[in-house]
Structure formats: C-alpha cells, structure tokens
Amino acid sequence: MSPAHRNAEQSLTHLAQRVDSLNTAVELGEGRVDADSMDHVQKILERTSRRRELSAEHTVIGFFGATGSGKSSLFNAVIGQKVAQSAARRPTTSKAQAAVWGREGSEELLDWLDVENRVYFDDDGENAAQSLNRAEVPQTDGMWNRMKKMMGRANLQTHSGGLILLDLPDFDSIEKSNRAIVERMAGYVDVLVWVFDPQKYADAVIHDEFITPLAEHGAVTMAVLNQADRIRESEMPGVLDSLQRLLAEDGLSDNLLAPPVAVSAKTGDGIDRLRAVLGKVAVEKSAALVRIEADLDSAVATLNEFDGNGIPDGITGTGIRELEHGLYQASNAPAVVSAAAASYQLHAVSNTGWIATRWLLKFRKDPLKRLNLHRENQETSISRSSLPPLSAGQKSQISSSIRRFSRDCAEGVGEPWSHSIRDAARSQEQNLLTALERAVGRVDYQGQKKQWWWILLNIIQWIGIIGALAGLLWLTAMAAAGYFQLQLPPPPVIEGTIFPLPTLLVITGLLLGIVTAVIGRVIAAAGKRMYARKIERQIRSNIEEVSEHYVVEPVRSELDRHQAFGEALANAR
Known part of the structure; x- marks a missing residue:
C-alpha cells in the first residue's frame, strides 16, 4: 500500500471515530444542550453521514x-x-x-x-x-x-x-x-x-x-x-x-x-x-474530507460551550451522610422512634409491674396502635399505617437536604450540567416522600414481644402475691376463729423476727412485688433506650436505601453522563 493510500485510510478511520464520538456526545447531551445548538450539530452529522456515502x-x-x-x-x-x-x-x-x-x-x-x-x-x-x-x-x-x-x-x-x-x-x-x-x-x-x-x-x-x-x-x-x-x-x-x-x-x-x-x-x-x-x-480529492473535518470541528466547538467548564466535586461520604441525616430528621422517623420506645416501655411495665396495680395500664393506648404500626398490622399491610402526612415544613426540609446535597455534588462544574445534576437529585422527589413513609413503616416493631426477663420478674411477682395472699388468708382464718371463740394453735414465729409467719408472708409478699416492680421499671427504662436505638438503626438503614435509590443514584448517573459527555467530546476533537 502506498503512503498516500495509507494516509487516506488512516484519515477515514480517524474521521469515523470522530463521527462516532460526536454521535455519542449528542446522545449524552440530549436534554442538556439547548435545542438550537443540538439541531445544528445533528444537521452536521446528518450531512456528514450522507456525504460519506456519496462519491469520494x-x-x-x-x-x-x-x-x-x-x-x-x-x-x-x-x-x-x-x-x-x-x-x-x-x-x-x-x-x-x-x-x-x-x-x-x-x-x-x-x-x-x-x-x-x-x-x-x-x-x-x-x-x-x-x-x-x-x-x-x-x-x-x-x-x-x-x-x-x-x-x-x-x-x-x-x-x-x-x-x-x-x-x-x-x-x-x-x-x-x-x-x-x-x-x-x-x-x-x-x-x-x-x-x-x-x-x-x-x-x-x-x-x-x-x-x-x-x-x-x-x-x-x-x-x-x-x-x-x-x-x-x-x-x-x-x-x-x-x-x-x-x-x-x-x-x-x-x-x-x-x-x-x-x-x-x-x-x-x-x-x-x-x-x-x-x-x-x-x-x-481531499476537499470533501477536509470540509467534513471542518464541519465536525464546528460541531465540537458548539458542544464545547455546554461542557460545563470544570470538574464537579461529585458524591462524597460526608455528603451522603448529611443527606441521610437530613431526610431522617425531616421525616416522621423521630416521632415513630419515640412512639416505639414508649410502646416498648408500656408493654414491659405491663408485664413486670406490680400485679395489684398493673391493670391500670390497660387503659393506656399503645402509641404504635395510634400509628397503626403495631405488630398485627405489620403482618397484614404496611401501607395501612396511620403515620401523619408530612407537613409543608417537613417537605421543605427534605427539599433543602436534597438541594444542599446536589449543590455540593455539582460544585465546580458550570451550566448546563450544574443544573442537570441538581434536577437529577430532585427527579424523583415525589416518589421519595412515599418511599420515606414506607421506610419508616416496614421496620419490624416488636415492642410487645415478651422478653425473658419479663417472664422471670412476672414469676417473682406471682410468688410474692401468692405468699401475701396465703399470709392474708391465714390471718383472716385466725381472726375468724377468735371471733367464733375457736382455739387454734398460735402461728409460728421465724427465729430472729418479731412477726408471726402469716404477717411475715404478707409483708414479704407485698415488698417482693413492689421491689420487683421497681426493678422492672428500671430495666424497662434502660431497655426503652436500647430498643429506641435499635429501631432508629433499622429506620436509618431503610432511609439509606431510599436515599441511594431516589437521590444518590440519579445524581451519580448524571455525573457519569457528564464525564462520558466530556470524554466523547475529547475523542471527537
């Protein structure tokens, strides 16, 4: 092959690569580059493609x-x-x-x-x-x-x-x-x-x-x-x-x-x-090729005006964490965590409180039931939760968190990509609101599930109440016998005490129940904090998934698109 033919073939190969890269840039710039400029570039590509098919x-x-x-x-x-x-x-x-x-x-x-x-x-x-x-x-x-x-x-x-x-x-x-x-x-x-x-x-x-x-x-x-x-x-x-x-x-x-x-x-x-x-x-016979090259230069120059002129800061770990925290705080999650913790404490005290008074707790409404997030409802349909709708203030906070995240990601790059990155972050904002509610609702709330220590303290409570009742019945029988002038043997006295056994049973049983109830409340308070942290971790994990799917991923896709657009333009030069 002669040098002239070799050079011509290399020129045609380079031209084909430029056209392919420019076509890629046009596809990636769709919706970002203004319509008139895009129309200008597409017409050049159409002319170029047709001229290459005709007589060289x-x-x-x-x-x-x-x-x-x-x-x-x-x-x-x-x-x-x-x-x-x-x-x-x-x-x-x-x-x-x-x-x-x-x-x-x-x-x-x-x-x-x-x-x-x-x-x-x-x-x-x-x-x-x-x-x-x-x-x-x-x-x-x-x-x-x-x-x-x-x-x-x-x-x-x-x-x-x-x-x-x-x-x-x-x-x-x-x-x-x-x-x-x-x-x-x-x-x-x-x-x-x-x-x-x-x-x-x-x-x-x-x-x-x-x-x-x-x-x-x-x-x-x-x-x-x-x-x-x-x-x-x-x-x-x-x-x-x-x-x-x-x-x-x-x-x-x-x-x-x-x-x-x-x-x-x-x-x-x-x-x-x-x-x-x-x-x-x-x-x-090179003028047609030179003209095409000049047309491609013009097209590249047109698209270069929309390259963004810079490198965006992109997605950072700090930015993601701030976004997730903002969505968590702006959603109903804090209120639900508080309700779940209160529900846990209510059930814990109901199962470990003093038997003589725990029945009063039956009149207190389970906070999770008010939100329709109690366990029985979760097993049927999460979508039937009665979480209060997000207020205008909460929606504004969510929008602010998204804007702050997208602004930080787009920092360093000019228009139109800065705008498109911000738009990408908000492209699924309406779906995000629904997804946040589901993220809160699909947590496994099992605050009423019996714990082993509930059972242990409850047994101790019943032992105490049975002892107190036995002592009370004994004392009642002695009083009745005295009333009817029946002679009964005196009740035994435990060595080292001044109280007869029936009295000691009543006092010990009552004290055992009260002390156990107090211990139960202390443990329930500690368990409430632990349970609240557990629920918070689950909700945050769900919000992380929602944030990734509805905000971070669209932004990442747009950042990748911007990078690919720049690379395609570089290859088209």
Missing part, C-alpha cells in the same frame, strides 16, 4: 457572490464556455447550475444537492472545459522520485479528478428561495469560493451572515476578487490587502485554501491561476 471521487466547488459580482460570468470564464445563465428580468442567477467532470457517481451526489441543471464534460481534449479537472502533481513512485520530491524537484505527472462546479444564486437576492438555496449550499459544498467585486467586497452581509459563521472552514475556502479590470494596477495590492484584513477579521487568515486572487471574467486576467487552484483541488 468528486469535489463539489460552489461559487458564492452578491448581485453584480459577476459570479456567473466568472463561472463561464473558468469553464471556457457559456454554461451559467442569468435570470431574464435582472442580472442574477435564479437556480443552481452544475458543471460536471466525471459522470459516474455524480448524479446521486447532485440529487442530494438538489441541483437539476447539469452540464457534463469528458476528459478528452485540451480546451479549458475539458482540462479544468487536471493538475500536474509530483510523481511519488520510486525511491528516487520521493527523494526528489523532498527537495522540490520531483518529476511531474498529470492527474485528473472528479469535479462539480456550482454556480449559485446571489446570497443577497430579494427572492427568499434563492437565499435559501445559498444558505443550504454553504453547508453542503466541499469548497466555498467567495466571489467579490471591487465595490461591495466589504459588504457586511456576506461577511457577517456567511463567512464569519463558516470561519472554521478556511482550509476549503477561497476568496476571488472579480472585475479586476475596473481597478488600477497600482491600487490592486492595497485592495487585496484590504480584503485579506476583512477575511482575517472574519476568522479566516493564513488557513485559506489559497491567498485571495484577483481575476477578470471580462479580460481573462487571473483565470488560469484560478483554474490551476481548482484543478489541484479536484486532483487531490
């Missing part, structure tokens, strides 16, 4: 100019035949006219360009029209010729290439359809030849509305000053310098296809030089 052997060169610039006359002079026709009512072209060298593959390309008027030329003969697509290029075959080429002395060979010249309507035409043709062709042709006349070469319309927006396309742009016969020879350098400065102000400087050239369609001055440039472009 042809170079499309368009002649653009204002009314009176002599564009059509120049077109005819370059070809050497009268091909372009001006409209009957005024000296202006009303339709695009094509002059074609190399019919094969050109018709589909011209159909895409929507050019109906076509004139075909063959390669036989030596007149201007037949030789326009030819140029002498250095011979590259053989080591000796390659060495001579490096020294600028290589043997020359005449080559030809496919060529399509277009004479286009005037860009300042009063006909809107003509203007539309010019605007469309400015985006479609491979090479843009701007034809100026001495009087209007500084016209702001052509510079501001056409040349400046296409400043990136200097490598496929040429400026031609027509009607040079109307300028004195001594004034010509100054006029060309002035045109050069205007082009530099437009963004075109030393990257032009060729320096501005002065020609006269009337006298033929400079025409051969212009033909040589056009023939060289046709032979090299």
Whole structure:
C-alpha cells in the first residue's frame, strides 16, 4: 500500500471515530444542550453521514457572490464556455447550475444537492472545459522520485479528478428561495469560493451572515476578487490587502485554501491561476474530507460551550451522610422512634409491674396502635399505617437536604450540567416522600414481644402475691376463729423476727412485688433506650436505601453522563 493510500485510510478511520464520538456526545447531551445548538450539530452529522456515502471521487466547488459580482460570468470564464445563465428580468442567477467532470457517481451526489441543471464534460481534449479537472502533481513512485520530491524537484505527472462546479444564486437576492438555496449550499459544498467585486467586497452581509459563521472552514475556502479590470494596477495590492484584513477579521487568515486572487471574467486576467487552484483541488480529492473535518470541528466547538467548564466535586461520604441525616430528621422517623420506645416501655411495665396495680395500664393506648404500626398490622399491610402526612415544613426540609446535597455534588462544574445534576437529585422527589413513609413503616416493631426477663420478674411477682395472699388468708382464718371463740394453735414465729409467719408472708409478699416492680421499671427504662436505638438503626438503614435509590443514584448517573459527555467530546476533537 502506498503512503498516500495509507494516509487516506488512516484519515477515514480517524474521521469515523470522530463521527462516532460526536454521535455519542449528542446522545449524552440530549436534554442538556439547548435545542438550537443540538439541531445544528445533528444537521452536521446528518450531512456528514450522507456525504460519506456519496462519491469520494468528486469535489463539489460552489461559487458564492452578491448581485453584480459577476459570479456567473466568472463561472463561464473558468469553464471556457457559456454554461451559467442569468435570470431574464435582472442580472442574477435564479437556480443552481452544475458543471460536471466525471459522470459516474455524480448524479446521486447532485440529487442530494438538489441541483437539476447539469452540464457534463469528458476528459478528452485540451480546451479549458475539458482540462479544468487536471493538475500536474509530483510523481511519488520510486525511491528516487520521493527523494526528489523532498527537495522540490520531483518529476511531474498529470492527474485528473472528479469535479462539480456550482454556480449559485446571489446570497443577497430579494427572492427568499434563492437565499435559501445559498444558505443550504454553504453547508453542503466541499469548497466555498467567495466571489467579490471591487465595490461591495466589504459588504457586511456576506461577511457577517456567511463567512464569519463558516470561519472554521478556511482550509476549503477561497476568496476571488472579480472585475479586476475596473481597478488600477497600482491600487490592486492595497485592495487585496484590504480584503485579506476583512477575511482575517472574519476568522479566516493564513488557513485559506489559497491567498485571495484577483481575476477578470471580462479580460481573462487571473483565470488560469484560478483554474490551476481548482484543478489541484479536484486532483487531490481531499476537499470533501477536509470540509467534513471542518464541519465536525464546528460541531465540537458548539458542544464545547455546554461542557460545563470544570470538574464537579461529585458524591462524597460526608455528603451522603448529611443527606441521610437530613431526610431522617425531616421525616416522621423521630416521632415513630419515640412512639416505639414508649410502646416498648408500656408493654414491659405491663408485664413486670406490680400485679395489684398493673391493670391500670390497660387503659393506656399503645402509641404504635395510634400509628397503626403495631405488630398485627405489620403482618397484614404496611401501607395501612396511620403515620401523619408530612407537613409543608417537613417537605421543605427534605427539599433543602436534597438541594444542599446536589449543590455540593455539582460544585465546580458550570451550566448546563450544574443544573442537570441538581434536577437529577430532585427527579424523583415525589416518589421519595412515599418511599420515606414506607421506610419508616416496614421496620419490624416488636415492642410487645415478651422478653425473658419479663417472664422471670412476672414469676417473682406471682410468688410474692401468692405468699401475701396465703399470709392474708391465714390471718383472716385466725381472726375468724377468735371471733367464733375457736382455739387454734398460735402461728409460728421465724427465729430472729418479731412477726408471726402469716404477717411475715404478707409483708414479704407485698415488698417482693413492689421491689420487683421497681426493678422492672428500671430495666424497662434502660431497655426503652436500647430498643429506641435499635429501631432508629433499622429506620436509618431503610432511609439509606431510599436515599441511594431516589437521590444518590440519579445524581451519580448524571455525573457519569457528564464525564462520558466530556470524554466523547475529547475523542471527537
């Protein structure tokens, strides 16, 4: 494979990679990049894709100019035949006219360009029209010729290439359809030849509305000053310098296809030089590729404006913890933890309190039952919980926590990604509110489940009450016997005490019940705190899952999207 073919293949491969990367950037930028910019880039990609499918052997060169610039006359002079026709009512072209060298593959390309008027030329003969697509290029075959080429002395060979010249309507035409043709062709042709006349070469319309927006396309742009016969020879350098400065102000400087050239369609001055440039472009067959590269540069530059200009701080452990804590505090969780702890203490005291008074606790409502979160309800349906709806203040606190988290994540990156990251954090805010309620409701509240120490203290309570009742019955029987003057043996007295056994049983039983009840309350208070921490851990764990799914993950996805967008743009450069 020759070096030229190898370079061409590498260029096409690089171009394909750029197009793929730019397509990826467009997909990732959807909804972030403004609609007009996205439409501009997508049109470029569509044109690029279509142009790559069409003839690579042809170079499309368009002649653009204002009314009176002599564009059509120049077109005819370059070809050497009268091909372009001006409209009957005024000296202006009303339709695009094509002059074609190399019919094969050109018709589909011209159909895409929507050019109906076509004139075909063959390669036989030596007149201007037949030789326009030819140029002498250095011979590259053989080591000796390659060495001579490096020294600028290589043997020359005449080559030809496919060529399509277009004479286009005037860009300042009063006909809107003509203007539309010019605007469309400015985006479609491979090479843009701007034809100026001495009087209007500084016209702001052509510079501001056409040349400046296409400043990136200097490598496929040429400026031609027509009607040079109307300028004195001594004034010509100054006029060309002035045109050069205007082009530099437009963004075109030393990257032009060729320096501005002065020609006269009337006298033929400079025409051969212009033909040589056009023939060289046709032979090299690289203008289409260069134009596509310039279009891609323009698309990348457009999307670069929406790259965010920075690196976001991203998701941090501190940020996640602050978000979770904010959601916990703003939800009903603290109130539910308090109710669960109170429920636990109520059941603990009900099972370990003094038997003589514990029945009074039956009149106290279980706090979890008021919220419909007691165990029996959980076994049927969590969704039937009676948690109070979040107040406006709570919702505001939740929104503030989300905004604070997203603002910290987006810190360091500009718009539009800063905005999209914040939007991502709030994208499921309504679902988050419901999920927070479920996160609180699906905790396993088992505050009424009997504990082993409840059973132990309860047994001790019953032993005490049974002893007290036995002593009380004994004393009652002794009192009744005395009343009926029945002789009963005296009750025994435990050594070391002053009380008879029945009295001692009553006192001991009552004291045992009271002491056990007090111990039960102390243990219940400690157990309440432990149980509250257990429930809080479960709720926080559930809120962590909710936070991850409804806030953190959307933000992480958007941050990844921003990074991928930047990488795609970098690969598209």
